[in-house]
Amino acid sequence: MGIGETMKTPLIDLVNISKSYDGQLIIDDLNLSIRENEFVTLLGPSGCGKTTTLRMIGGFEHPDTGKIIFDGQDITSLPAYKRQLNTVFQKYALFPHMTISENIAFGLKIKGKSKTYINDKIKYALNLVNLKGYENRMPDRLSGGQQQRIAIARAIVNEPKVLLLDEPLGALDLKLRQDMQYELIRLKNELGITFIYVTHDQEEALTMSDTIVVMNQGYIQQMGSPETIYNEPENAFVADFIGESNIIGGTMLEDKLVEICGTKFACVDTGFGKNKPVDVVIRPEDVELKPEDTNPLKGVVTHLIFKGVHYEMEVQAGGFEWLVHSTQMFPIGTKVSIYVDPFNIQIMNKPESEDEEAVGIDE
Amino acid sequence: MNKKKWLSTPYLIWMIAFTVIPLLLIGYYGFTTRDGSFTIQNITAIFSPAHSKALLKSLYLSLLCTVVCLLLAYPLALILKNKNVGQGGFVIMIFILPMWMNFLLRTYAWLNLLDDGGIIERIFSLVNIPYQSIIGTDAAIILGMVYNFLPFMILPLFNVLTKMDENVINAASDLGANSFQTFIKIILPLSLPGIVSGITMVFVPSLTTFVISDLLGARKIMLIGNIIEQEFSIADNRHLGSGLSLVLMIFILASMALINRYDKNGEGNAF
Numbered sequence: 001m002g003i004g005e006t007m008k009t010p011l012i013d014l015v016n017i018s019k020s021y022d023g024q025l026i027i028d029d030l031n032l033s034i035r036e037n038e039f040v041t042l043l044g045p046s047g048c049g050k051t052t053t054l055r056m057i058g059g060f061e062h063p064d065t066g067k068i069i070f071d072g073q074d075i076t077s078l079p080a081y082k083r084q085l086n087t088v089f090q091k092y093a094l095f096p097h098m099t100i101s102e103n104i105a106f107g108l109k110i111k112g113k114s115k116t117y118i119n120d121k122i123k124y125a126l127n128l129v130n131l132k133g134y135e136n137r138m139p140d141r142l143s144g145g146q147q148q149r150i151a152i153a154r155a156i157v158n159e160p161k162v163l164l165l166d167e168p169l170g171a172l173d174l175k176l177r178q179d180m181q182y183e184l185i186r187l188k189n190e191l192g193i194t195f196i197y198v199t200h201d202q203e204e205a206l207t208m209s210d211t212i213v214v215m216n217q218g219y220i221q222q223m224g225s226p227e228t229i230y231n232e233p234e235n236a237f238v239a240d241f242i243g244e245s246n247i248i249g250g251t252m253l254e255d256k257l258v259e260i261c262g263t264k265f266a267c268v269d270t271g272f273g274k275n276k277p278v279d280v281v282i283r284p285e286d287v288e289l290k291p292e293d294t295n296p297l298k299g300v301v302t303h304l305i306f307k308g309v310h311y312e313m314e315v316q317a318g319g320f321e322w323l324v325h326s327t328q329m330f331p332i333g334t335k336v337s338i339y340v341d342p343f344n345i346q347i348m349n350k351p352e353s354e355d356e357e358a359v360g361i362d363e
Numbered sequence: 364m365n366k367k368k369w370l371s372t373p374y375l376i377w378m379i380a381f382t383v384i385p386l387l388l389i390g391y392y393g394f395t396t397r398d399g400s401f402t403i404q405n406i407t408a409i410f411s412p413a414h415s416k417a418l419l420k421s422l423y424l425s426l427l428c429t430v431v432c433l434l435l436a437y438p439l440a441l442i443l444k445n446k447n448v449g450q451g452g453f454v455i456m457i458f459i460l461p462m463w464m465n466f467l468l469r470t471y472a473w474l475n476l477l478d479d480g481g482i483i484e485r486i487f488s489l490v491n492i493p494y495q496s497i498i499g500t501d502a503a504i505i506l507g508m509v510y511n512f513l514p515f516m517i518l519p520l521f522n523v524l525t526k527m528d529e530n531v532i533n534a535a536s537d538l539g540a541n542s543f544q545t546f547i548k549i550i551l552p553l554s555l556p557g558i559v560s561g562i563t564m565v566f567v568p569s570l571t572t573f574v575i576s577d578l579l580g581a582r583k584i585m586l587i588g589n590i591i592e593q594e595f596s597i598a599d600n601r602h603l604g605s606g607l608s609l610v611l612m613i614f615i616l617a618s619m620a621l622i623n624r625y626d627k628n629g630e631g632n633a634f
Contacts, residue, residue: 107538
């Protein structure tokens, strides 16, 4: 909220965008501002409209209503080939009948650049993605990760102001994906261009982004820095989608005091009114287990799994199954009490209807 | 191992009985005279004016037919590619539907439509337009060939175009190529395998046809297919017929080799 005003002028502005397929609304009145040099991630489950949004920015889809402003110009009806941005596609989409250097040179040749300029650019790009010496290979001779890096090289030689990436790491295995995440962050910093990244992987989003836009059912659920999205989810959907969490129905008794599971907890939120039903989000790592007699909310450990860095436990307390992550181990059957630091209790308005659950963000 | 070999036996027998033996027979007859002595006269007979004229005519008409089919089928396949699959499949079926009817019947139907006193002339006379039957001309034969063989061009083109990765085409336009550049640099080269198999499947049957030229050519136009057929059926000279068949086969093999070299270039790069 208010992100648009506090920063310098946006590079891309999506204004009241709507789009439907076969009568089904995919994007509903979407507004989104993206600044220069920002790494923005559109995050959400499949079918949330994130890819459609990206494809509309790229020019492969056109909105039914609304405007797309790019660098101060309305590009809503501009075809893809006239837009000053480049896309890295989900399955790389390299030209299978061309060598690696022909692939990379494609955009530059179309623009009529000189041979020496193109050759310099190919060298520079292959160097940048650590694939020197691959000039004359065919795309199918490369691994998935290598193809992906060529797809990025093919896009960035055109010096776009914005690079659009549509789940580019989706087809790679875990280790390669993590390497590529660092690679992308490095590229972004080296090139100083705006990245718009689409993924359904929340970890990927948290790792790479300056700004995360959480989407569901064609609406923006929340937009903010990874820390804000993780620590202060605005609704149950965001809390649930980003990491694991305990989402508990409760009552806001007064400012800074909430009742959950029949127990009063001190918190830091104000302005919800008195005796207001709310949703409370507590991350599993923020639930602290204490000896039984030290806190009012008492419970029993029912499950215990060793996860490497921490133990994952479930605690039955106050009629709710609490998910707990702790480096301290409590065997099954241990009687404990639950303490939560007031700063770690996140209060959210309870949605009164399905519709309200998916509210858009007003600028 | 042995089991697998057993399974291929029926096909092996089939191939020997219906491909290898007939070929050997044609080879035998082609190089012998009626009394069984060796000769190459059945082969060199292609250089006689009547035969070489027929061969050239066949090559000319079948090439023309192939080009017409390609020019008709490619835009159609391109349009259907951009429709959703259900619709595309339906339109394809309409084009293929005539193939469910007998080939002879279809060609006779054209004869009935185009002939003097045929349906088209009667319709024309209703509105007082003079009608000159095209039966017995090259145009009639081309029409019959294109009509009969067009589906063989559409199908491979439609297949190769619909299987093309949409994002590869999007990528070209993303990199600044307009529709024409995208077509020339991406779509056309990637559809080469489809073009090649379409050409093969249209060119070969139209080069060897004798039914179409028989019916729609009104026996005025002799194609190499008609000559071979008449050697077998009317002149009862299977030796000359076989010899000319061998020559025709060489032309087909040569054109296949030529086309496949293009295909190899395309495919070697593409896959």
